[in-house]
Amino acid sequence: NAGVTQTPKFRILKIGQSMTLQCTQDMNHNYMYWYRQDPGMGLKLIYYSVGAGITDKGEVPNGYNVSRSTTEDFPLRLELAAPSQTSVYFCASSSPHDRGGTEAFFGQGTRLTVV
Amino acid sequence: EDKVVQSPLSLVVHEGDTVTLNCSYEVTNFRSLLWYKQEKKAPTFLFMLTSSGIEKKSGRLSSILDKKELFSILNITATQTGDSAVYLCAVEAGNQFYFGTGTSLTVIP
Numbered sequence: 001n002a003g004v005t006q007t008p009k010f011r012i013l014k015i016g017q018s019m020t021l022q023c024t025q026d027m028n029h030n031y032m033y034w035y036r037q038d039p040g041m042g043l044k045l046i047y048y049s050v051g052a053g054i055t056d057k058g059e060v061p062n063g064y065n066v067s068r069s070t071t072e073d074f075p076l077r078l079e080l081a082a083p084s085q086t087s088v089y090f091c092a093s094s095s096p097h098d099r100g101g102t103e104a105f106f107g108q109g110t111r112l113t114v115v
Numbered sequence: 116e117d118k119v120v121q122s123p124l125s126l127v128v129h130e131g132d133t134v135t136l137n138c139s140y141e142v143t144n145f146r147s148l149l150w151y152k153q154e155k156k157a158p159t160f161l162f163m164l165t166s167s168g169i170e171k172k173s174g175r176l177s178s179i180l181d182k183k184e185l186f187s188i189l190n191i192t193a194t195q196t197g198d199s200a201v202y203l204c205a206v207e208a209g210n211q212f213y214f215g216t217g218t219s220l221t222v223i224p
Contacts, residue, residue, distance in 0.1 A: 048211060
């Protein structure tokens with residue numbers, strides 16, 4: 001049971017470099033999310049997707065892009081890395097249903113440092 | 116604007132103490148409230164609450180939701196050092212989860 005898998009676990013980028021954080025889930029969940037977590041802070045939503053081909057901005061989307069070509073994959077792209085993007089990034093997925101809530105399943109996180 | 120507020124921000128207790136963590140929320144299209152425990156890695160799921168007044172219990176942890184007053188509490192009895200973590204409250208509303216900033220709990224031996 002892989003669940004939600006994120007790669008890489010750690011990365012150091014120089015200012016202006018670009019990279020893609022990979023996220024894949026094997027639970028056939030329609031909903032996927034990208035969060036960032038800064039020290040002492042809660043999780044802030046960057047982007048989310050309710051299904052393949054559909055993405056929406058969250059609370060802090062600037063400097064990021066996403067795509068959702070398949071149900072399983074939801075990569076997060078940083079085009080021009082900035083020090084403000086130093087953070088821990090979590091990918092999550094869920095499968096909401098009409099009768100009530102659902103939990104979000106999290107990947108193990110990517111610790112990104114921009115220098 | 117949807118928001119989730121947790122209190123206290125941090126807490127230091129001795130082993131054996133009982134603690135109560137608070138979570139209040141203001142969201143539209145509420146679906147559920149969730150509690151997670153985070154220990155320097157990904158959050159791990161504790162409870163999901165959808166109905167008022169029904170206590171969820173798991174060992175020394177319990178939680179209850181009040182949908183009229185828009186809050187939830189997480190109780191931990193007979194705390195142990197292994198309970199030291201950040202406890203996150205999240206509210207599922209619309210298509211999103213809204214997270215509080217968390218309560219950092221430190222349990223001293």
